Amino acid sequence: MIPTIPPSIDAESFARTRQKFSGEANAFQLERVAAELFSMEGVLVWSVDGEPWTDPRGRDRPHLHLRASGQLVVTCARCLGPLKQAIAIDRWAALAPDESSAEDEDLEAETYDVLVASSHFSLAQWLEDEVLLELLREPRHAECDLPAHLQVERSSAFAALESLRKRES
């Protein structure tokens, strides 16, 4: 599959006409995600499909469905080494006609998001937002140690403290 950044779409007509897009994005193609990673080896397989929909209150709200899966390489918060993190995204978004309805309806909606039905809706930006939410805060290997240079600093600081104590006694 050719690596592809999700394109920008006319969100409403995409959903109403039940269009689909899919591709495979390299980590470095998603700029805001790339900034958070240890290395750019990861790949995400993504797909978006649209469909007409009526929300629980009877409002006409075309829907977009985003799926993405793959593996990214983040930085372990303890050893600062590479740590593989699986990504699995499966999100629905209803499309509201303007910013204020989107904000209000997003607060009401518990199981889906409400986004503005822009005619230049950036799928890449949506995917980036969802991936950033998935990235672990302070990711860590199950077992690892502090980086060697920090261990040395710690033991030499301890040695310095010891020699100080000896001098005082």
Ligand SMILES: [Zn+2]
């Ligand atoms: Zn680690």
